[in-house]
Every structure is written in C-alpha cells, then in structure tokens.
Amino acid sequence: MIFGIICKEDIGALNLAGRVREWVRAKGYECLVEDHLGRHLGISHTDPPWEKADLLVVIGGDGTILRAIWMSAGRQIPILGVHMGYLGFLTEVTEDEVYVALEAVLAGKFVQEERAMFESTLIREGRTITSQHVLNDVVINKGALARIIDIEVWTDSTFITCYRADGLIVSTPTGSTAYNLATGGPIVHPQVDAIILTPICPHVLSNRSIILPDSQEVIIVIKSGKQSDNIYLTLDGQRGFPLVAEDRLIVKRGHYKANILRFPQRDYFEILRTKLGWQER
Structure with missing residues (x-):
C-alpha cells in the first residue's frame, strides 16, 4: 500500500503530517507528500499523492478534503480525514485519534462510505x-x-x-x-x-x-x-x-464518487450532535 498525505498550510497541520509520515514509514510503507509539505519537512520531491497513492490521509478541515477530492476525483482514492479545521463534517478523526485510526485502517476495521x-x-x-x-x-x-x-x-x-x-x-x-x-x-x-x-x-x-x-x-x-x-x-x-x-x-x-473512511463506533448523527451542539442545553 502507498500512503499519500495532503494537508493545509498551517503549522499545526504540517507538523502533524510530518509525524504521520514518520509513523507510516516506520510501518514499512511508502508515503507520498505534497510539495509544500515536502519543503516544510526538508525532504526531496515525491510523486503527487493524488496520482499514485492507494490511500490519502488528509489533515485539515473540510476545505482540505474538498481540495483532495477535487485533485483525485478520477481515481476515487479512499480518504481518511483528520480534523484540524474549525467545523468539519468530513474530517471525523481528531489529532489524538490519528494513530489509532491508522492502525484500524491497516487492520481493515473501517467502513468505506461512498458519497455521491x-x-x-x-x-x-x-x-x-x-x-x-x-x-x-x-x-x-x-x-x-x-x-x-x-x-x-x-x-x-x-x-x-x-x-x-x-x-x-x-x-x-x-x-x-x-x-x-x-x-x-x-x-x-x-x-x-x-x-x-x-x-x-x-x-x-x-x-x-x-x-x-x-x-x-x-x-x-x-x-x-x-x-x-x-x-x-x-x-x-x-x-x-x-x-x-x-x-x-x-x-x-x-x-465519480468520493470514498470516505469512517469507523463503526462513530455514526453520522453522533457527528451532527457534536458539530452542531445538539446535546447542549
């Protein structure tokens, strides 16, 4: 499997993307990155992740996911969204959960949800x-x-x-x-x-x-x-x-369809309750 990382140009997202890249490489997998991330990490140029990767890890908010989907639409690559934005409905994994989520992906413990x-x-x-x-x-x-x-x-x-x-x-x-x-x-x-x-x-x-x-x-x-x-x-x-x-x-x-990776323990309405504050009184 070839991983690809797409992230927003924000110092927190860039640093997390660097740590995720190290984790992926330590597991023995190839990891492709965007040019701006490569420059931030001081590494050599890689192939564009949206052209060669089998899985995209997208770090940012919904806008970053939309950009990733726009670039990769023809290949319909599965996308794991990691939330670093303000209000994300497509990026359900938090920074604290990213490695647990990646382990679950490698173990096949995820749901691939097709979005029209x-x-x-x-x-x-x-x-x-x-x-x-x-x-x-x-x-x-x-x-x-x-x-x-x-x-x-x-x-x-x-x-x-x-x-x-x-x-x-x-x-x-x-x-x-x-x-x-x-x-x-x-x-x-x-x-x-x-x-x-x-x-x-x-x-x-x-x-x-x-x-x-x-x-x-x-x-x-x-x-x-x-x-x-x-x-x-x-x-x-x-x-x-x-x-x-x-x-x-x-x-x-x-x-085309967008393929978003989700996890069984978190459903759509839980995301709505959390993001929209429905549980607040």
Missing part, C-alpha cells in the same frame, strides 16, 4: 467553459454590488421557477451541512439520492429549499447580469468562474 458527487457543466454561447465534479455544492452568488440576480431553474424539460435572489446553492446531501445549512436549507442524510436547491436571500419570502431526486438533471439559466455585475459560479469553494446573462449551468449526478 455532482457533475457541473457551465455552457456559454454553446461552448463548454468548464465541467467538474463536486462533493459539496455548486454556488451562484453576486459580488460586491448589492443587486438581485434573476436565476431560471428547470429540471429535465420542466420549468420550476425563476428566483430573484442574491444567489442559489445546488447542494449534494453531503454538502447539506455546509453553505446550504448556513442559509436555512435542510440537512439531508448523505445516503439519500437527492439534489437540494436553496436560494440565497430570495426576494419572495415563500421561496424555500426544494429537494429533487438526483436522477433528474437541473438546468440553471442566468437571466440577468453583465460582466461588471460580478456574478460568480463557485465549485466546492475551490474554483470560481464569472457569469454573464444567458449562461447555462447543468448539474446532474456524476460518474
């Missing part, structure tokens, strides 16, 4: 600008100017509505606890096959989240806006693209 991803394609004047898989969400929002965006939404050949809002979130069930939740959207269990549409600050107060089956294709058309309006498409918080009127965005269930 969406394929998002941006089309302008009949030309594909970008096509990318996302694990959390596709977000359309405005820049600095306080102007409402008109966003037309269809599913397959059926018209849903034209939102007048600050933006729109198209979320996977995994992403339902991210930006979607912050804007008042619903929490959807990650094993539910669904597409969640949540408007951001809609002008019509009766506009609420809509949950669709992910067997359908969502077509979004930007009906207002010129380049100077600073309307942006953001994919999993990793890449951004400016939008203009009549741009079309197609979101559908993707071919």
Whole structure:
C-alpha cells in the first residue's frame, strides 16, 4: 500500500503530517507528500499523492478534503480525514485519534462510505467553459454590488421557477451541512439520492429549499447580469468562474464518487450532535 498525505498550510497541520509520515514509514510503507509539505519537512520531491497513492490521509478541515477530492476525483482514492479545521463534517478523526485510526485502517476495521458527487457543466454561447465534479455544492452568488440576480431553474424539460435572489446553492446531501445549512436549507442524510436547491436571500419570502431526486438533471439559466455585475459560479469553494446573462449551468449526478473512511463506533448523527451542539442545553 502507498500512503499519500495532503494537508493545509498551517503549522499545526504540517507538523502533524510530518509525524504521520514518520509513523507510516516506520510501518514499512511508502508515503507520498505534497510539495509544500515536502519543503516544510526538508525532504526531496515525491510523486503527487493524488496520482499514485492507494490511500490519502488528509489533515485539515473540510476545505482540505474538498481540495483532495477535487485533485483525485478520477481515481476515487479512499480518504481518511483528520480534523484540524474549525467545523468539519468530513474530517471525523481528531489529532489524538490519528494513530489509532491508522492502525484500524491497516487492520481493515473501517467502513468505506461512498458519497455521491455532482457533475457541473457551465455552457456559454454553446461552448463548454468548464465541467467538474463536486462533493459539496455548486454556488451562484453576486459580488460586491448589492443587486438581485434573476436565476431560471428547470429540471429535465420542466420549468420550476425563476428566483430573484442574491444567489442559489445546488447542494449534494453531503454538502447539506455546509453553505446550504448556513442559509436555512435542510440537512439531508448523505445516503439519500437527492439534489437540494436553496436560494440565497430570495426576494419572495415563500421561496424555500426544494429537494429533487438526483436522477433528474437541473438546468440553471442566468437571466440577468453583465460582466461588471460580478456574478460568480463557485465549485466546492475551490474554483470560481464569472457569469454573464444567458449562461447555462447543468448539474446532474456524476460518474465519480468520493470514498470516505469512517469507523463503526462513530455514526453520522453522533457527528451532527457534536458539530452542531445538539446535546447542549
């Protein structure tokens, strides 16, 4: 087995990544690292972990995991997330638990949980600008100017509505606890096959989240806006693209899945209770 380590550029995460690398090598396994981690540790360049590793140990927060999944999506490498961020729903292992978790992985005492991803394609004047898989969400929002965006939404050949809002979130069930939740959207269990549409600050107060089956294709058309309006498409918080009127965005269930390693002693609702403070009185 070849291990790979991806970590955020934070001194605590970098130091932990160095200790994990030493542990992996002491067990007799090869360990690949990102360039910035290699420079921090003073070691020679390795192959990119997302290209050659059999398992990725991702140290940081959910943003670091999303970056790792974006880089490795085509290979669908199993990912063990180690929490070093602020509020992580994908990184369930803590710094104190990392070696116990790695031992469990080597012993096969883990659950590999498949998470659905969406394929998002941006089309302008009949030309594909970008096509990318996302694990959390596709977000359309405005820049600095306080102007409402008109966003037309269809599913397959059926018209849903034209939102007048600050933006729109198209979320996977995994992403339902991210930006979607912050804007008042619903929490959807990650094993539910669904597409969640949540408007951001809609002008019509009766506009609420809509949950669709992910067997359908969502077509979004930007009906207002010129380049100077600073309307942006953001994919999993990793890449951004400016939008203009009549741009079309197609979101559908993707071919790839994210493989997240979890452990039987900690279930999804325990993570929700802990992260969202549901047990507090």
